[in-house]
Amino acid sequence: MAFVIKVNGNSHSVDVDGDTPLLWVLRDVLGMTGTKFGCGAALCGACTVHVDGVATRSCVTPIDSVGSSEITTIEAIGATAAGAKIQKAWLDLEVVQCGYCQSGQIMSASALLASNSHPTDADIDEAMSGNICRCGTYLRIRDAIKQAAQSSGQGG
Amino acid sequence: MAIEHLPSRPGAPEHAGSALSRRRFLQVGVAAGGGLMLGLRLPFAGDARAADADGFEPNAFIRIGGDGQVVLTMPYVEMGQGTYTSIPMLIAEELEVDLPQVRLEHAPPNEKLYANPLLGVQATGNSNAVRGAWRPLREAGATARTMLVAAAAKRWNVDPASCRAQSGEVLHAPTGRRIAYGQLAAEAARMPVPENVALKRPEEFRLIGTPAKRLDTPAKVNGTAVYGIDARPPGVKIATLAQSPVFGGRLKNVDDTAAKAVKGVRQIVRLDDAVAVVADHMGAAKKGLAALVIEWDDGPHAKLSTSQIASELETATLNPGAVAQDTGNTDKAMARAVSKVEAIYEVPFLAHATMEPMNCTVHVREGGCEVWVGSQVMARVQAAAATTAGLPLDKVVVHNHLIGGGFGRRLEADGVIRAVQIAKQVDGPVKVVWTREEDIQHDMYRPYWFDRISAGLDEKGMPVAWNHRFAGSSVIARWLPPAFQNGLDSDTTEGAIDLLYALPNVHVEYVRVEPPGIPTAFWRSVGPSHNVFVTESFMDELAAAAKQDPVAYRLALLDQAPRAKAVLVLAAEKAGWGQRLPDRVGRGVSLQYVFASYLAQVAEVEVSKDGAVRVRRVVCAVDCGTAVNPDTIRAQIQSGVIFGITAALYGEITLKNGRVEQANFDTYQMLRMNEAPAIEVYIVQNSELPGGIGETGTSAIMPAVANAVFAATGKRLRKLPIDPAALKQSP
Numbered sequence: 001m002a003f004v005i006k007v008n009g010n011s012h013s014v015d016v017d018g019d020t021p022l023l024w025v026l027r028d029v030l031g032m033t034g035t036k037f038g039c040g041a042a043l044c045g046a047c048t049v050h051v052d053g054v055a056t057r058s059c060v061t062p063i064d065s066v067g068s069s070e071i072t073t074i075e076a077i078g079a080t081a082a083g084a085k086i087q088k089a090w091l092d093l094e095v096v097q098c099g100y101c102q103s104g105q106i107m108s109a110s111a112l113l114a115s116n117s118h119p120t121d122a123d124i125d126e127a128m129s130g131n132i133c134r135c136g137t138y139l140r141i142r143d144a145i146k147q148a149a150q151s152s153g154q155g156g
Numbered sequence: 157m158a159i160e161h162l163p164s165r166p167g168a169p170e171h172a173g174s175a176l177s178r179r180r181f182l183q184v185g186v187a188a189g190g191g192l193m194l195g196l197r198l199p200f201a202g203d204a205r206a207a208d209a210d211g212f213e214p215n216a217f218i219r220i221g222g223d224g225q226v227v228l229t230m231p232y233v234e235m236g237q238g239t240y241t242s243i244p245m246l247i248a249e250e251l252e253v254d255l256p257q258v259r260l261e262h263a264p265p266n267e268k269l270y271a272n273p274l275l276g277v278q279a280t281g282n283s284n285a286v287r288g289a290w291r292p293l294r295e296a297g298a299t300a301r302t303m304l305v306a307a308a309a310k311r312w313n314v315d316p317a318s319c320r321a322q323s324g325e326v327l328h329a330p331t332g333r334r335i336a337y338g339q340l341a342a343e344a345a346r347m348p349v350p351e352n353v354a355l356k357r358p359e360e361f362r363l364i365g366t367p368a369k370r371l372d373t374p375a376k377v378n379g380t381a382v383y384g385i386d387a388r389p390p391g392v393k394i395a396t397l398a399q400s401p402v403f404g405g406r407l408k409n410v411d412d413t414a415a416k417a418v419k420g421v422r423q424i425v426r427l428d429d430a431v432a433v434v435a436d437h438m439g440a441a442k443k444g445l446a447a448l449v450i451e452w453d454d455g456p457h458a459k460l461s462t463s464q465i466a467s468e469l470e471t472a473t474l475n476p477g478a479v480a481q482d483t484g485n486t487d488k489a490m491a492r493a494v495s496k497v498e499a500i501y502e503v504p505f506l507a508h509a510t511m512e513p514m515n516c517t518v519h520v521r522e523g524g525c526e527v528w529v530g531s532q533v534m535a536r537v538q539a540a541a542a543t544t545a546g547l548p549l550d551k552v553v554v555h556n557h558l559i560g561g562g563f564g565r566r567l568e569a570d571g572v573i574r575a576v577q578i579a580k581q582v583d584g585p586v587k588v589v590w591t592r593e594e595d596i597q598h599d600m601y602r603p604y605w606f607d608r609i610s611a612g613l614d615e616k617g618m619p620v621a622w623n624h625r626f627a628g629s630s631v632i633a634r635w636l637p638p639a640f641q642n643g644l645d646s647d648t649t650e651g652a653i654d655l656l657y658a659l660p661n662v663h664v665e666y667v668r669v670e671p672p673g674i675p676t677a678f679w680r681s682v683g684p685s686h687n688v689f690v691t692e693s694f695m696d697e698l699a700a701a702a703k704q705d706p707v708a709y710r711l712a713l714l715d716q717a718p719r720a721k722a723v724l725v726l727a728a729e730k731a732g733w734g735q736r737l738p739d740r741v742g743r744g745v746s747l748q749y750v751f752a753s754y755l756a757q758v759a760e761v762e763v764s765k766d767g768a769v770r771v772r773r774v775v776c777a778v779d780c781g782t783a784v785n786p787d788t789i790r791a792q793i794q795s796g797v798i799f800g801i802t803a804a805l806y807g808e809i810t811l812k813n814g815r816v817e818q819a820n821f822d823t824y825q826m827l828r829m830n831e832a833p834a835i836e837v838y839i840v841q842n843s844e845l846p847g848g849i850g851e852t853g854t855s856a857i858m859p860a861v862a863n864a865v866f867a868a869t870g871k872r873l874r875k876l877p878i879d880p881a882a883l884k885q886s887p
């Protein structure tokens with residue numbers, strides 16, 4: 001069956017089964033490979049996107065549940081204020097190693113920052129513990145979120 | 157700097173060789189299209205030919221073009237350790253150009269250079285890329301600089317000594333003239349090659365030792381970085397697979413009626429020991445796979461269990477093995493010792509669980525095969541694909557990609573072989589993607605090891621005899637057979653022999669036992685990940701037996717190892733060693749010399765009443781020689797520590813009825829943000845040869861954590877992962 005979904009401001013019509021996870025629609029049908037596959041079971045966060053601004057695991061989000069929601073992926077997160085700050089902090093603090101988990105990390109972190117401009121350590125734990133980084137970049141992720149938050153405080 | 161992924165065919169860049177150097181390990185000539193070309197050989201583990209001038213074959217090339225761009229083609233790949241940033245620093249330093257002026261290209265697989273298994277194999281698998289490149293790349297940079305200066309001096313008709321190089325230009329200070337490298341490159345290629353070039357002294361470094369920004373990062377924060385799993389050749393189909401759940405089992409029967417009815421499913425591919433579903437997208441492929449009714453013939457390992465493997469290893473350690481070290485007379489010293497400490501240690505099978513699950517895209521056509529993959533071993537991939545496809549090597553083109561975590565997993569070509577088997581039955585390109593469950597249950601595992609270790613102590617409690625025998629798989633014996641000799645290989649024993657401590661009588665034996673049916677592989681170091689846990693935990697046992705402080709006990713044995721002593725003192729001091737801690741909180745120390753780097757760690761752990769261990773803080777002091785990019789070193793050690801804590805607390809692959817019991821991140825747990833300790837890294841600055849760093853943090857943290865648990869609870873942990881049940885506070 002055909003579904004019309006809105007990704008990064010553009011509408012796409014896709015003809016897949018209704019239970020197809022959004023992740024595969026993005027990666028394999030639409031060719032947007034920035035969103036990553038890590039576990040397929042909401043255990044790692046690599047596939048995180050925003051659905052109406054909420055960090056969501058796309059690997060367990062059936063396409064027929066998306067409706068007219070606005071989906072934002074890593075490819076467009078830099079166009080949001082929080083996303084741009086997070087990306088900048090990620091570069092400034094040299095967070096990334098292999099980089100594979102980082103799309104998901106950045107999506108989780110920018111959702112956090114957009115809803116909470118001054119997250120505490122506990123807030124960061126809460127928002128980020130669903131995202132695994134096998135390269136162990138957690139410390140720098142925490143610092144980068146704090147730096148991005150600080151820049152929010154200064155620049156609005 | 158752009159990172160280009162070259163197709164595999166073009167072979168080595170042209171080098172006209174108009175001025176072939178007499179220097180033994182450097183070729184200098186005119187690049188194709190004019191410009192200056194230098195060919196050099198970067199050493200690899202086991203590369204015997206580097207020492208042979210007659211057989212000199214460059215495997216890395218530096219090209220300075222008319223546009224002034226410096227292009228480095230080299231066989232090392234980026235896996236997140238910052239190799240792509242540290243390596244160009246070495247050339248840029250001596251060549252006197254700025255870092256952005258250096259561009260890096262993957263070397264294509266080159267059967268002539270790499271077909272010999274002793275060559276070109278371990279570069280990015282062994283922490284040693286910077287170490288190997290340290291001298292050759294700087295020499296090449298300095299040679300090119302000297303020739304560029306000479307070319308400018310000739311053009312201006314001045315003394316070369318009155319010119320100097322800076323930021324990609326040659327300057328003549330007395331007259332203020334300057335000229336860019338690009339304009340000199342062609343002339344420089346015709347200048348005589350200097351026999352000797354002076355390398356900078358460490359105090360003259362302007363790049364090396366400064367924290368440089370990673371060059372591969374921007375694409376990794378905006379979704380544009382392309383990993384193997386992101387390859388999308390036109391018309392690609394997606395496949396996922398089920399392999400025999402028991403190693404060595406076979407596919408008996410498949411009913412695919414329901415699978416074929418799934419929308420988007422195109423084809424079911426049957427292999428001897430696996431079945432794959434080919435579809436328009438992974439969602440359909442997975443749904444189709446779930447709809448298959450598969451019957452397996454479990455084969456000879458149908459009853460295999462971990463406990464059976466462990467007991468085979470235990471039995472094996474009752475018999476002598478290959479002698480890895482024999483210093484002094486251990487038997488005699490043991491007989492005379494005042495007291496004796498004995499222990500048995502065990503470490504489990506471990507999966508890699510790289511964040512990017514195994515995948516490989518293949519297009520088999522009439523008379524040719526194309527492969528898209530992220531690999532540390534391009535030549536191996538090419539050879540494996542050729543053999544599996546039944547094609548000559550030159551009909552296989554491999555496109556290398558970024559790697560979403562290696563840790564040793566991408567030193568293997570098993571996934572490529574599997575993908576080619578499937579692609580042979582598919583019309584058009586097919587991307588084979590392992591589910592996480594398949595990835596974990598069909599990994600090639602860090603071996604299980606079983607160790608017997610004992611020591612004799614003198615009246616002061618100091619060790620006078622050290623006897624260690626362990627049994628397990630040798631990865632090298634399969635992976636690089638010529639390097640396995642007399643029952644030994646250097647990887648399996650690293651960290652067990654030639655310890656830093658003054659031990660007068662040492663005897664170490666290794667018994668090779670391959671687990672039935674279970675493939676083993678490198679795993680963020682192999683030998684050290686096991687040996688350092690055993691030896692450093694046991695050293696702690698000796699200190700406890702001698703009723704001495706673990707740091708003081710080690711220091712007393714380190715008079716001959718000043719660099720080791722220095723890192724240990726530094727780590728202890730920064731960690732506040734000896735300061736009081738609350739109940740059920742303890743500090744543990746470890747010290748190691750592996751991959752030519754010294755590393756001391758102090759871990760601080762807290763053990764809850766129910767036995768759960770939380771690592772609160774880790775202090776690391778490292779001496780890895782010249783710290784080329786200190787920021788990368790810190791990141792790499794932090795990374796290794798997290799990886800090692802995951803292993804110490806959770807890591808365990810077990811088998812029951814021949815099947816791996818763990819499947820996804822719920823049963824094969826990873827350390828997460830909320831559990832990550834504070835990690836401080838202190839770097840001892842010096843100008844020694846750079847040591848490896850990527851794997852060091854992992855081996856050092858396991859004993860540090862176990863020793864800290866001992867300090868906190870009095871319970872000695874001799875088996876990993878840590879069993880919280882054993883640490884429960886008795887009511």
Ligand code: FES
Pocket residue numbers: 036037038039040041042043044045046047048057058059060
């Ligand atoms: S792939 Fe979705 S959470 Fe892991």
Ligand code: FES
Pocket residue numbers: 096097098099100101102132133134135136137236511560561
């Ligand atoms: S950077 Fe490699 S998994 Fe996070």
